[in-house]
Amino acid sequence: MAFSDFQQKLTDALREFASAELGAELAQIAAEVPPKTELGDLAFPVAFELAKELKQKTGEKQNPRAIAERIAPVLESFEFVDRVSIAGPGYINVYYDRAAFVASRSERPSLAEHGSAGDKICVEHTSVNPNKAAHIGHVRNSVLGDTFVRILRAAGHDVEVQNYIDNTGVQVADVVVGFIHLEGMDLEAIKSLDAKLAGEGRSFDYFCWDLYTRVGQEYQQNEALKENRAETLHMIEAGDNPTAELADYVATRNVECILDTMERLSIRYDLLPRESEILHLHFWEKAFGLMKERETIRLETEGKAAGCWVMPFESHEGSDEHETDKILVRSNGTVTYTGKDIAYQMWKLGLLGLDFHYRHFSTYANGQDVWITSAKVTANDLSVPEFGHAEKVYNVIDTRQSYPQEVVKKGVALIFPERGEDASVHLNYEMVALSPTAAEELGFELSEEDRSKSFVEMSGRKGLGVKADDLIDRLEKDAFAEVEKRHPDITDEEKNGIAHQIAVGALRYFLLKFTKNTVVIFDFKEALSFEGETGVYCQYTAVRANSIFRKLDENAVAEAYETISGSRSAVSELFAGEDGDGIWSLIALAARLDEAISQSVNAAEPATLARYAFNLSKAFNLFYHHHRIIDESDAVKRSVLVAAADHAKTALTSALATLGIQVPERM
RNA sequence: GCUCCCGUAGCUCAGCAGGAUAGAGCAUCGGUCUUCUAAACCGAGGGUCGCACGUUCGAGCCGUGCCGGGAGCACCA
Numbered sequence: 143m144a145f146s147d148f149q150q151k152l153t154d155a156l157r158e159f160a161s162a163e164l165g166a167e168l169a170q171i172a173a174e175v176p177p178k179t180e181l182g183d184l185a186f187p188v189a190f191e192l193a194k195e196l197k198q199k200t201g202e203k204q205n206p207r208a209i210a211e212r213i214a215p216v217l218e219s220f221e222f223v224d225r226v227s228i229a230g231p232g233y234i235n236v237y238y239d240r241a242a243f244v245a246s247r248s249e250r251p252s253l254a255e256h257g258s259a260g261d262k263i264c265v266e267h268t269s270v271n272p273n274k275a276a277h278i279g280h281v282r283n284s285v286l287g288d289t290f291v292r293i294l295r296a297a298g299h300d301v302e303v304q305n306y307i308d309n310t311g312v313q314v315a316d317v318v319v320g321f322i323h324l325e326g327m328d329l330e331a332i333k334s335l336d337a338k339l340a341g342e343g344r345s346f347d348y349f350c351w352d353l354y355t356r357v358g359q360e361y362q363q364n365e366a367l368k369e370n371r372a373e374t375l376h377m378i379e380a381g382d383n384p385t386a387e388l389a390d391y392v393a394t395r396n397v398e399c400i401l402d403t404m405e406r407l408s409i410r411y412d413l414l415p416r417e418s419e420i421l422h423l424h425f426w427e428k429a430f431g432l433m434k435e436r437e438t439i440r441l442e443t444e445g446k447a448a449g450c451w452v453m454p455f456e457s458h459e460g461s462d463e464h465e466t467d468k469i470l471v472r473s474n475g476t477v478t479y480t481g482k483d484i485a486y487q488m489w490k491l492g493l494l495g496l497d498f499h500y501r502h503f504s505t506y507a508n509g510q511d512v513w514i515t516s517a518k519v520t521a522n523d524l525s526v527p528e529f530g531h532a533e534k535v536y537n538v539i540d541t542r543q544s545y546p547q548e549v550v551k552k553g554v555a556l557i558f559p560e561r562g563e564d565a566s567v568h569l570n571y572e573m574v575a576l577s578p579t580a581a582e583e584l585g586f587e588l589s590e591e592d593r594s595k596s597f598v599e600m601s602g603r604k605g606l607g608v609k610a611d612d613l614i615d616r617l618e619k620d621a622f623a624e625v626e627k628r629h630p631d632i633t634d635e636e637k638n639g640i641a642h643q644i645a646v647g648a649l650r651y652f653l654l655k656f657t658k659n660t661v662v663i664f665d666f667k668e669a670l671s672f673e674g675e676t677g678v679y680c681q682y683t684a685v686r687a688n689s690i691f692r693k694l695d696e697n698a699v700a701e702a703y704e705t706i707s708g709s710r711s712a713v714s715e716l717f718a719g720e721d722g723d724g725i726w727s728l729i730a731l732a733a734r735l736d737e738a739i740s741q742s743v744n745a746a747e748p749a750t751l752a753r754y755a756f757n758l759s760k761a762f763n764l765f766y767h768h769h770r771i772i773d774e775s776d777a778v779k780r781s782v783l784v785a786a787a788d789h790a791k792t793a794l795t796s797a798l799a800t801l802g803i804q805v806p807e808r809m
Numbered sequence: 810g811c812u813c814c815c816g817u818a819g820c821u822c823a824g825c826a827g828g829a830u831a832g833a834g835c836a837u838c839g840g841u842c843u844u845c846u847a848a849a850c851c852g853a854g855g856g857u858c859g860c861a862c863g864u865u866c867g868a869g870c871c872g873u874g875c876c877g878g879g880a881g882c883a884c885c886a
Contacts, residue, residue, distance in 0.1 A: 172826060187828050190866065206866080230829055231866080271886080312885065450884060472884040479886050544813070545881060572814080572880085596878085624848070644848090655834090656822070659814060661879075668821075668835080672848050675822090675834045682848050690845045741825065753823065756833085767841095767850050787845095809848075 145733045146740070148222055148238065149173055149184060156188060159216045164209075166195050175734075179727040182227065182235030189213065189232040206232030240726050241713040243733070244785050245706045262300045264490050264532035265291050265569075268404065268411070269306040269539075271313040272396035274354050275347035276403050277607035278664055279574040279600050285653045286571055287538035288409040289748040289801055296800045297743050302529065306486070307416040307514075309393040311479075313602075315375040317350050318389045320357040323370050329388045336395060347399035348609070350392070355605030379476075381422060390418075401504070401512070403610050407646055408802050411512050413529050419498050419515040420486055426477050428496050429485035429557075438556040439470060449473030453553055468549045480546045484553040491565055492531035493558050500526045534565055536746070541570040541659065569746050571658035575599050577665045581606065597663045608664060617645035620670055621678075625809060640806045644678055647803040651677025654752040654801060675756055677803050683759035684798060684805040687791040690771055699788055702781035712778045721769070721779075728765045729786050731758050732793035739800065748801070755797040762790045 153171045160166045168188070176185045189206040196204045207228055214226040217236055224239040267287020270280045287303075294301045308314070321327045327335065336346050360367055377385035397414065404410070420426065430451075433439045439453045451471035470481035488494040498515040505511050513526065539547060547568040555563040575597035578588055586606055592598050600607040621641035629637070652669050656662050672678040691699065706713050717726055738754035741747075771787060774780035795805055 170826070172828085174825080174828075177829060181829075185829085187867095190828080194866080233829070308886075447884075469884055474884075476884080478884070483886095541814075542880060543886075546886080628846075628848085660822070661815085663821080665821085671835085673835090674848095676848085678848060679834095682846080686846060686849085693845060737825095745825080749823085750825080753833090760833090763849060766845080770845070772845055808846080 144736045145183070145238075145730070146736045148220075151220060152184065152186075152217055152223075152236065155216055155220075156186065156213065159213060160188075160192060163212070164192060164196065165199070166192055168192075176233075176235055179723040179730065181229060181233075182237045183730055184236045184238075185229075186213075186234040186236070187232075189234060193232070210234050238730075240717040240722070240729075241706070241710050244713065244729055244782060244789070245703065245710070247703050247785070247788070261534070262302060262532045263294055263534045263536065264302045264304060264530070265294070265536045265538065266304045266306055266490075267291075267538035268400070268409070269308070270400050271308055271311060271602075272393040272400065273313045273317040274351040274396065274602055275345070276400050276610045277600060277602070278610060278613060279607065280400075281407070281610045281613075281649070282571065282574050282653045282662060283538055283540070284404055284409050285407065285650050285802070286569070286658065286748055288404075288407075289650070289654060289751075290536065290538070290569065290742075290746065292800045292802060293739055293742045293748060293751060296739050296796075302413065302532065303411045304413045304415055304490070304529075305411040307393070307397055307414050308479075309390065309397075310375075310378050310417045310421060312371070312375060313354075314389055314393050315371055315378055316357045317354050317392055318378065318385065319367060319370050319374050320353040321388065321392065322374070322385070323367060324353070324356060324360065329384065329391055332388065332391060345399055345611070346395045347403075348611075350396060351602075351605060351609065354602065358603040358605075379421060381418065398504075403614075405506065406611075406614055406642075407650060408804075410506055410508075410510055412510075412527075413500075414503060414512060414514040415486065415489075415498065416515050417482060419517050420482050422517040423496060423498060425485040425489060425494060425496055426482055428494055429488055430471070430481075432488075432557050433470075433484075433553070436557050438553065442467075447473075453549060453556075455549060455552070468546070470553075480549050480553075483546070483550045487535065487537075487550055487554050487566055488557070490530050490532055490535045491554070491558075491561060493554070493561065497530070500529070534567070536567045536569045538569045538571070541572055544568065544570055567746065569658075572661045573599065574653075574662045574664055576606070576608070577663050580608070580664050580666055583666060584608065597661065613669065614645055614649065617648050617670060618642055621645050621648070621672070624672065629808065640809050643804045643806045644672070644681065644809060647677035647681045647798075648672060649677075650802050651680065651752060654748050655756075657749045658747060677798075677801075680755050680759045680794065680798055681803065681805055682809060683762050684791065684794050685807075685809050686766060687762060687787055687794070688805065688807065690787055691791070693772060694784070699784060702784035702788075705777060705781035706785055709778050713782060716779055716782055724765065724768060725782060725786050728761045729789050731761050732789040735793045735797055738797070751797060752801055755794065755801060755803075758790065758794050758797065762787075762794065765790070 153173060156171055157168050160168050168191070171186065171188055174185050174187070176182050189210040192209050193204040193206040210228045210232045213234055214228060217223055217234065218226045222239055222242065224237045226237070227235045229235050265287055268280065268284045270276050291301050291303055321332055339346055339349055374385060377383050378389045380386065439451050442448055442450050442452050447467065447469055450469045450473050452467035452469050454467050468480060469478060470484070471477055485494065489496065499517065499519050500513045501516040501520045503512045503514040513529070537547065551563050551566045551568065554566055555561070578593050578595065578598055581588055581598045584606070588598065598606070618641045621644035622637055625637045625640050649669070653662070655675060716722060735754070738751050742750040765786065769783050771780065771783045774783055798805060
């Protein structure tokens, strides 16, 4: 049984007691982890609240300590509770039975079993415009999304991962304009360029990155090119023409490149829904019809938005410059992104009444398949899984898009009030910006104004950004050098493998340690660090733990648990002794993994789990420096130390896996 | 103008649903490797939690006002 189960039982008992004996109905019972191990494993400040409530009821002043005294025996009656103490003005501190707990080997009944079947959750993340290489800002989105997916799965949910491909948007059009009008290329020329780049070890998405920047610069002085953009965008949206075909090739190649980048970080997808299918399979028309039917939108006949279909939006004030309502259909009849997203969200929730066709896109090295949407029915080499039909949807999107996301959420809720606004969650996070120093290290000339700012925003259009693959390459190179220092004897292949795991650990943790609404100001020194609060520190800790078990006999762990079970009183004595609190605090922290995961889920905040992994690592290192495990001569103590290390290792490895961080055999 | 977010140690950030003496990393200074990996550990210094009022037994957290910073309010996404 885990600590979370203990807490559940105790709060239930408390609630019942308060109701039956004191006549107080407690809706929520606060519980907290005491600041120090000596103060117990769980604390209830509930006596303060009860004192207040009883005073209101009876008019008599109540002493919280006296109430706490009455509650203590109730909690003490549980077999997993060793004792209860009243501390300070009336805290009820619960101490678990340490010897009994440590004896139960922490086999994780993987939280998966807690989940109820059928509550499918859909998480959309990454959704990088397929017109250039991914940069560090995109990676924050992907790492947050992927980690949240892992956390949801660890909490027992069935999750489907979607990466939306905006293959018919302005950004793709811009690169297409570059290929056609700046490079003078047709589809065949692009294909041979692609082959040539591959031969030179250069990548297509990097070429597009530079080309996109050039197009952006050219627009500023070339009006004709801007006209080409509008025309190109129109051709791409319409489909079935050479420009659209060219755009499809460019977008698809960029998707492949971006998926390769993400695969380096162990980030994978189930489905790639494309905007072209939203258009061609008439998802919008269907949603549009439903919205008109339910009168959630109206056709504007006068004012600035005359001729547009808009959704009323009262919570935002209008002004001279800004409209109150959100335009979904432009006066020329085309649909805005927000409009298309409403249709897409409805599909995700299984509310649209239409479906995509699907085509197998590729298979990952681990055997997982990725599917992509298709406008046409295709012959399937594998049976197509069911996509969409989710109970709940999380959209991992930059906080700057909060306003349109609010419109989307409201739009869906207005059409399907029975599902409400809760069905769709905008998992928003702040951007990644560059420190002025980092921008200069990338070779960008900064204006006086930029230099005085605390950060510089990245810009795909200006080509200002840290490309994901560049950063991973650099991390792998640095990690390789560190591995070589420590293990000169192993093969390069092994070194590369370890360096890769370290690089991924460093990068993922770096992006997860900040809470979502903190702007990450990217700094090379910090991102490349392998010391202190980093993923590498956590990995190193787990590696240390593993090397203990590697040096122990094969069945030493099983024997340790047997010894503990057979000598309960000696174990209790040990825990009551001078090393007791120290050893127990590690075991207790390891037992809180479930709580860290459910907190992460409830707050939709992966940083919570990242911090937990770091704190557990610190606790293990403290323990490690305090005790010699293998050399311990006292058999009982040695067994407890082995069991404590085992509890910690299991929890840490599991926490790291949930963060998408692997533990190398050595490093 | 309106909406949202932020302000905690020199720097970068945590701080759970309001609870016990406000924490971590980095940086600085001083200690630890014949040992289960020193990518580590221990110690020291460093705080009017932006300011002011209020609610509460109790406020970094809640409310109001102010100051300072950021983002958004497109027929872009």
